[in-house]
Amino acid sequence: MFQCVHCDEQALSPIFLPQDSERKLPFCCQGCLTVYEVLKEKSLSSYYDIKKSSAIFRRRSPVETSRNQYTFLDDKKFLHDHIYRNPDNFPVMDFYLEGIHCLACLWLIEKLPEFLPGVCHAKLDLDKSVVSVTIFPEGKFSLVARELDRLGYRPHALDRNEDAKRLRENEERSYLMRLGVAGAAAGNIMIYSFSLYAGASLETAKIFHVLTVILALPVFTYSAFPFYQSAWTSLKNRMVSIDIPISMALIMGAIMGVRGLLLNFEENYFDSLTALVFLLLLSRYFLRKIQDKGLSVRDMHYFYQNESVLRKTPSGFEEVHTSYVKPGDIIKVRSDEFIPADGIVIEGDSLINNSLLTGESLPDHVKKGHRVFSGTQNLGSDLLVTVEKTSRETRLGQILRHVEQGWSMRSRTVDLTSIVARYFTLSVILLSGIVFLMVLNESGAEAGLTRALTLLIVTCPCALAISVPLTFHRSLSLAAKNGIIVKSDEVFEKLSKSFKVFFDKTGTVTLGQLEVKEVRILQPLLVNASDVIFTLEQRSRHPVGKALLDFAKRSGGQALDVTDLRETPGVGVEGAIKGIHYSINGGMIFENESKVASFCVKDGLRNDSASVISRLNKMGIETSVLSGDRADVVLLISQEVGIPVERSYFSMTPESKLEILRNSPQSVMVGDGANDAMAMECASVGIAVSGAMDISLRAADVYLTIPGLAGVEKLFILSKETMKVVRRNLVLSLTYNSVSVALVFTGHISPLAAAIVMPVSSLTVLASTLAGTKKMRTLWRS
Amino acid sequence: MEILIVLLPLALGLGASFLGFFLWSVKKGQYDDVETPKYRMLLEDTKVDMKKRKET
Numbered sequence: 054m055f056q057c058v059h060c061d062e063q064a065l066s067p068i069f070l071p072q073d074s075e076r077k078l079p080f081c082c083q084g085c086l087t088v089y090e091v092l093k094e095k096s097l098s099s100y101y102d103i104k105k106s107s108a109i110f111r112r113r114s115p116v117e118t119s120r121n122q123y124t125f126l127d128d129k130k131f132l133h134d135h136i137y138r139n140p141d142n143f144p145v146m147d148f149y150l151e152g153i154h155c156l157a158c159l160w161l162i163e164k165l166p167e168f169l170p171g172v173c174h175a176k177l178d179l180d181k182s183v184v185s186v187t188i189f190p191e192g193k194f195s196l197v198a199r200e201l202d203r204l205g206y207r208p209h210a211l212d213r214n215e216d217a218k219r220l221r222e223n224e225e226r227s228y229l230m231r232l233g234v235a236g237a238a239a240g241n242i243m244i245y246s247f248s249l250y251a252g253a254s255l256e257t258a259k260i261f262h263v264l265t266v267i268l269a270l271p272v273f274t275y276s277a278f279p280f281y282q283s284a285w286t287s288l289k290n291r292m293v294s295i296d297i298p299i300s301m302a303l304i305m306g307a308i309m310g311v312r313g314l315l316l317n318f319e320e321n322y323f324d325s326l327t328a329l330v331f332l333l334l335l336s337r338y339f340l341r342k343i344q345d346k347g348l349s350v351r352d353m354h355y356f357y358q359n360e361s362v363l364r365k366t367p368s369g370f371e372e373v374h375t376s377y378v379k380p381g382d383i384i385k386v387r388s389d390e391f392i393p394a395d396g397i398v399i400e401g402d403s404l405i406n407n408s409l410l411t412g413e414s415l416p417d418h419v420k421k422g423h424r425v426f427s428g429t430q431n432l433g434s435d436l437l438v439t440v441e442k443t444s445r446e447t448r449l450g451q452i453l454r455h456v457e458q459g460w461s462m463r464s465r466t467v468d469l470t471s472i473v474a475r476y477f478t479l480s481v482i483l484l485s486g487i488v489f490l491m492v493l494n495e496s497g498a499e500a501g502l503t504r505a506l507t508l509l510i511v512t513c514p515c516a517l518a519i520s521v522p523l524t525f526h527r528s529l530s531l532a533a534k535n536g537i538i539v540k541s542d543e544v545f546e547k548l549s550k551s552f553k554v555f556f557d558k559t560g561t562v563t564l565g566q567l568e569v570k571e572v573r574i575l576q577p578l579l580v581n582a583s584d585v586i587f588t589l590e591q592r593s594r595h596p597v598g599k600a601l602l603d604f605a606k607r608s609g610g611q612a613l614d615v616t617d618l619r620e621t622p623g624v625g626v627e628g629a630i631k632g633i634h635y636s637i638n639g640g641m642i643f644e645n646e647s648k649v650a651s652f653c654v655k656d657g658l659r660n661d662s663a664s665v666i667s668r669l670n671k672m673g674i675e676t677s678v679l680s681g682d683r684a685d686v687v688l689l690i691s692q693e694v695g696i697p698v699e700r701s702y703f704s705m706t707p708e709s710k711l712e713i714l715r716n717s718p719q720s721v722m723v724g725d726g727a728n729d730a731m732a733m734e735c736a737s738v739g740i741a742v743s744g745a746m747d748i749s750l751r752a753a754d755v756y757l758t759i760p761g762l763a764g765v766e767k768l769f770i771l772s773k774e775t776m777k778v779v780r781r782n783l784v785l786s787l788t789y790n791s792v793s794v795a796l797v798f799t800g801h802i803s804p805l806a807a808a809i810v811m812p813v814s815s816l817t818v819l820a821s822t823l824a825g826t827k828k829m830r831t832l833w834r835s
Numbered sequence: 836m837e838i839l840i841v842l843l844p845l846a847l848g849l850g851a852s853f854l855g856f857f858l859w860s861v862k863k864g865q866y867d868d869v870e871t872p873k874y875r876m877l878l879e880d881t882k883v884d885m886k887k888r889k890e891t
Contacts, residue, residue, distance in 0.1 A: 103878065107874075107877075156874050156877065156878065159871065159874055159875060159878065160878045163875070163878075177871060178868045178870070178871055179868075179870050179871045179874065180868065180870040180871070181868075222864075222867065225867075226861050226862065226864075226866070226867075229861045229866055230858050230861050230862075233854060233857045233858060233861065234854065234858075237850060237853070237854040237857075240850075241846075241847070241850055257839065260839070260843070264843075264847075
């Protein structure tokens, strides 16, 4: 097994530099090899030294560079929407970069000012994969973007939207400040409380007592404010949330503490209450951080396949951002580019890959007068298209609208923790009321309140409020490290309950690219067959031609001298080699008009499809295929991956896929195209595979950034294990709570003892969270 | 116990000044990105080889 020098992915059929005769430097694809050469040419090879000696930050997929010139980045209108100014009034633009994965990436990106003239400063945020590039007034962002693209990091300019950005920044900072205040106060209070417990006497005790109250006040007012706020919101909406008992304990504790001070009553529980605020804020802060990461990835424009398009102007073609294309414009779609709008072909003759829109694996032939749709890909030669409909009006836009509606109407599922939280909260409030009344009869209001407060502290919902978010936090970051982006923590519980997975075929189970597995020789050729194929197809743009060329390259074909090389669109290629006439068409190779070889093209399986599906089956998960493709193609593939005929659905429209998912609750849809989007949105969990269209990313709950289906299996295991830990923590803390409630009722526990036992119980739960399970630990290591 | 009159304000003052420093640094945006800087400092010494570049 070879490992790609550049992207570290495993390369099954590696390629090498021509001068690398010892085959020391394997590359997985042309993209990675090109970047290697670019870096070498620019004397930036230190990149590989740094990469070797540093830990990999996250996995990346092989490099794909584009031919975009990014001139739309210099457009005045575009600049106005996307740049902001640094203190020296130099323009700054933020880009999301694909493929940031290790220390060396950080080094390379931040060295931009040293090797690219015009760049003043570049600062990368590794966590978010966002780089802020400052240029000199005379510099151009198009040059920066082109350079980044050449280095293998495809850039996506980010909307400036300063207000939203500042708002979020301020919110985050104020949260951190509340946390800091709570931590400082809790720490100091603990010191004074310690000496109080240790038996500080008279005057000293009084001073310490006053100090704890003074220190605790900002915690109760400023730091704990988010709890009161959320408790109030849930009360207003007549909902029960865990913040209600927390707020109750805090308010009651604060009032009793201040009252104790005024009446010279010596005890308060500010040490445990402030520590509680600090711990709760801390755990929520962590969870927020990881969720923010998911949210920023959710801005799907990061992953737009193609952001610019060539628009015809009187003086030629200009590159514009796709959102500026209007009906009536004439656009040029180059080969391999995605068509950004619905329209009619006015010039050109090419093949269109519809697989993302319809699921068909074989391309359609289009010429003048044919209609093309947004979201399909041009595989052949350049096309000129008159735009008829853009964005919302296109067929793709309609599906998108459906998906967005579905998302907004989607109800938040009632998950395990919120059910537990509801009963827990209600019973805690009820119990503290009962305790108060009970003790009130026996020994008065003072003792009654003390007992009720003890109960509130002792039942502080640590497992619910701290350990559950932390468990999810851990799993989310574990998933992210494995290249799996999970939009919300609900996914884990839903997945752990799902036992049915529907796979899309084209692009999900298969590569979505045509492939030639073998060329069968019918009669011995006068010239080596691979050489013939290589020679004739070397400039071919036809997908079958490209597949053949790949095959020839793999079997060591070489270019020979050729005359009369001719490609007839829709038919095939022909030419003369060493005076012998060869032609390739209709799945055959002809030598002087007689058949000499045949080949078969098909959409190749992804490397890991069959193994992942069989392992999922072993885990007791039922797998099915849903495809828009023809019956024979679908059945062949499902046979190869081991899915029975009765669970292979073919000729599905987006609507019929949706129907199937609607009728099978608690199932998972894995797909990549627009035709899967509605089904993914409707499914209990929608998973978009790497290379998926932005519309299916919008519909999905999970995005796999690494090619292949391995992520699906990993996520299933991870979800099951996560829920195991969550349940374990719930059981642990509820047991502890019931025992302590019993002790409070019988009067065997004082607030002081409760304050000591509480952190101990929190620590056990925390330890259980961090330990995870054995399977989780192995997943973490791999 | 008279020493407390000196020690208490001292301790509280120290605590308050550190808290103040923390709040100031949060406001300055020191905690906006806590991931990258720890890696960045490792790379400061690796320079782009400018000499080699001029030769090529």
